[in-house]
Amino acid sequence: MDEPFDIVIGGIEYSIFPEEEDVYTVFKDGQEYVKIQKDTELQWLKLDPDTDLPLFAENEEVNQIGREIIAYKA
Secondary structure, three states, X not given: OOOOEEEEEOOEEEEEEEOOOOEXXXXXXXXXXXXXXXXXXXXXXXXXOOOOOEEOOOOHHHHHHHHHHHHHHO
């Protein structure tokens, strides 16, 4: 398993905890915030907090977090 890391977007610090392949738990302001999954390089999906199933609604914040994860891992 990969080690957790931090990213900053617009002055907000997010702590990223890798779970399984292409799935990450994101903490914001020290609180668990969202779980996300990579769909494509530019599209990321928020996972339902109860079922962990992907929610297919577009979410720009989730996509920004995903882009920063890709940049961090590069």
